[in-house]
Amino acid sequence: MIGIAILGIGSIAETHARVFKTFSGRCVVRALCDLYPEKAEKFAALHGLDVAVYKDYREILCRDDINLVSICLPPSEHAETTIAALEAGKHVIVEKPMAASLAQCDLMIEAADKAGKLLSVVAQNRYSIPAMKLKRVIESGLAGRVLHATANSLWWRGQSYYDLWWRGTWAKEGGGCTLNHAVHHIDLMRWMIGTPEEVTAVFSNANHENSEVEDLSVAILKFPGGSLGVITASLVSHGEEQELVFQTERARISVPWKLKASLPLENGFPQDDPATEREIQDLYDSLPAIPYLGHEGQVDNLLSAIEGREQLLIDGREGRATLELIMAIYKSAATRTTVRLPFSRDDSAYRKETLLALMPRFHEKKKSVENFSENTITLGRNVGK
Ligand SMILES: NC(=O)c1ccc[n+]([C@@H]2O[C@H](COP(=O)([O-])OP(=O)(O)OC[C@H]3O[C@@H](n4cnc5c(N)ncnc54)[C@H](O)[C@@H]3O)[C@@H](O)[C@H]2O)c1
Known part of the structure; x- marks a missing residue:
């Protein structure tokens, strides 16, 4: 059974949690991490997840029962967390965009190669x-x-x-x-x-x-x-x-x-x-x-690759x-x-x-909220079934 930690319990984490549940015979979510742990607690209750909640992702990385880290954090956090998870011997699936620069992508790819672990970059369409x-x-x-x-x-x-x-x-x-x-x-x-x-x-x-x-x-x-x-x-x-x-x-x-x-x-x-x-x-x-669409398709391929049954389709080099x-x-x-x-x-x-x-700063960002009360999002249109 592949043990999973999800980092970043915001909008897209819903999709990741639902998809991991689809493959409940092969994987299980065991840990959640967010800057706002109360968000993760609420999420766990809503989705019926039996998990431990963390504020600092580094505490998760020493757990032996976590094999795959699913990164649903803002883009600026992707590189550091991906590299730390790979260096701790975990496989990683990181949301798009892979990182904020090509230099970061190269460090992520090098970390995956060095650890001999899989790095998958979300491109569910x-x-x-x-x-x-x-x-x-x-x-x-x-x-x-x-x-x-x-x-x-x-x-x-x-x-x-x-x-x-x-x-x-x-x-x-x-x-x-x-x-x-x-x-x-x-x-x-x-x-x-x-x-x-x-x-x-x-x-x-x-x-x-x-x-x-x-x-x-x-x-x-x-x-x-x-x-x-x-x-x-x-x-x-x-x-x-x-x-x-x-x-x-x-x-x-x-x-x-x-x-x-x-x-x-x-x-x-x-x-x-x-x-x-x-x-x-x-x-x-x-x-x-194809049997599974969107994130489900990509996660099925990743789990199969971890199980040694398939090639990983969307790896770090593809994301880069x-x-x-x-x-x-x-x-x-x-x-x-x-x-x-x-x-x-x-x-x-x-x-x-x-x-x-x-880069030009088109406008100055003047207003900032920590969280929205509404978490509903729409994903791509017209990609078809
Ligand atoms: N594949 C898709 O179609 C799709 C759709 C939406 C978002 N995304 C991607 O998913 C990622 C997250 O987007 P979102 O819309 O879910 O954002 P969000 O803000 O709703 O969720 C991010 C969560 O991460 C938490 N967080 C931020 N920094 C943290 C840190 N250092 N440690 C722990 N928690 C931290 C925030 O508190 C928040 O709950 C982005 O990269 C985004 O581009 C992908």
Whole structure:
């Protein structure tokens, strides 16, 4: 039985606790930790958890019956707690974003390698049926090369969202919607078609006054071979109509799944191509569904990897690669230049201190609350079942 400690008993901890319960034959939550232990006590009672509650996570790490640490803390806490847990011989699943800098990611990866323990970075939207199938369709080559990619990572949050103490600050949240929301679509795009070689981006804060960080960014990506991509990250989009669209040589394919193919008339203008659509749809339909979705899918894979039955899909290197693309968007937008990937270790985008020195403070954060009374959150939209 895999013993688990959850660090950070706020909004996303609910999802982690529910998911661990789904796999109750294989794992059990034994410890909770929060700066506000009374939150953890209330949470334990609400979820019927038989746990010990801690204020300092370091006290948990000497317990032999804890094998996996689930980190649901604000981004600024991810690196230190992950490294300490790995050094104490625990496996770790850490919420997105992996960390606040590439330097921190590298220390986390090194700690996992040294300890011989697993480090999993949450990217639960890979565990959606349309996402898994779309990746397989692209990999099959049936649709041809990807020419143009669009990620519309469109979210909506009211002004009060940034009143929570750690949000809306470069130091604690590490960034705005590009890092903390679009990370999902950026991860999906990169997972499906790889990392671009060049990034040119613009960002701003259009409508969240209690925040230093951006609530809008648009990035143009240039991939090896000449294809282009556009990522829009937004917190000002009513309806949150999120999508990931690939225009390939033979068709338009996307999450949510939608397929359209064109053939040229003699003069080059388009006509429908039902035969190609049938071919690609048949492949899509033939691909297997996945048994568990979202966080459940990712945790099932992690538990199976700990049990020695599966490869870990989303490890530290995957989390780092996604963060590198986000850091490229930040550096490009802040310096108003096109940046090239990958970054070297002496690049200003590599360390948190040097990257943050480049960032504009869009507004001064003036209001701060310790906790909201309401813990309900919505996760990604349109990723599909
Ligand atoms: N995967 C997803 O879709 C998803 C969704 C929401 C949040 N998240 C991520 O989960 C993480 C937490 O977000 P949240 O919305 O649950 O935040 P939250 O503020 O609701 O919860 C964080 C908790 O950590 C506690 N905490 C902070 N610093 C601490 C410390 N040093 N020691 C112990 N406890 C500490 C806080 O008191 C709080 O209860 C963030 O990285 C966020 O980006 C992921």
